[in-house]
Structure formats: structure tokens, C-alpha cells
Amino acid sequence: MSETDLEMELKAWRLLLEDDVYRLDFPQDYHDTLIKRADDLVLGELITLQDWQLLKDAADQAYELTLEMLARNQRDCLNAAALRLPGVGRTAGD
Template sequence: MTRNDKQMELKAWHLLLEDDTYRLDLPDDFYQTLIRRADELVLREVITLQEWQRLKDTADAVYEKTLQSLSTLQRDRLDTVSIDLCISSEKP
């Protein structure tokens, strides 16, 4: 796994995180997909367990905000683009 491969994998995960339509229309599926993708990355040793935890924490926070928003009948966009995962693109 090269540095560029890790960058691409993390970018793909982040792009999924930014998908407001998916997040708002199918929040449970959206969350499970984020977690599955993070699981795949750690199993393939693209990221460390500590980095996996950061992805999971981010997914948890976005999921919680989404459910709160939907419970008040709001379909607001979350600023997921600015979320910094704080993960180096260096190989673990």
C-alpha cells in the first residue's frame, strides 16, 4: 500500500461521508456503510486501529446529528467537508 493508495482510500471514505442525500434519505444504511468501509480499511491494514477509531467516532457524531435533525423534521446539510480526520496518509 503506497501513500497515494491510503490517501485515495481515505478520500473515498470522506466523499461517502459528504453524501447528504444518502445520509438524509437512508441514515441507518449510511452509517452502516461508513462503519463497514472503515472496518475494511483496518482489516486490509490501510489504517491502524487508532485511525479506525477516528473514522468510527466521526461516523457516530454525524449519525447522531443526522438523527437529531431528522427528529425535528429538518433536512439540513452538515458541514462534513470541513471535518478533518487527523489521519496521516503514511502507511501504518
């Protein structure tokens, strides 16, 4: 069974979200890349604006948490499971 383009794109986005080394070493670039990829998904009509907002909110939350951690000299893993992300099975036309 092959994955759909949407499933693969959301999996790639989530893997980027969970990349703690990138997040902690380059927080601004990490955030910018997450936002750009979310923008690409909505512009490519793979996700809805509501799903784009979920991705943007998750990226913003991850960035804010990262800055707070780094300010306290902590390098903890991101709890991505606590962030609300879009589910697979919906497309921009739904």
C-alpha cells in the same frame, strides 16, 4: 502525481461521509456503510486502529446528528470539517 491507495481510500470515505442525500434518506444504511468501509481499511492494514477509531467516531457523530436533525424535520448539510478525521501520510505500520 498519482494518489496513494490510502489517499484514495480516505478521500472515498470522506466523500461518502459528505453524501447528504444518502445520509438523510437512509441514515442507518449510511452509518453501516461508513463503518464497514472503515473496518475494511483497518483489516487491509491501510490505517491504524487509532485512525479506525477516528473514522468510527466521525460516522457515529454524523449518524447521531442526522437523527437529531430528522427528528426536528431539518435536512441540513453535515459540517464534515467539524469532525476529526485521520490525516494522510500514516499507515498501519507507523
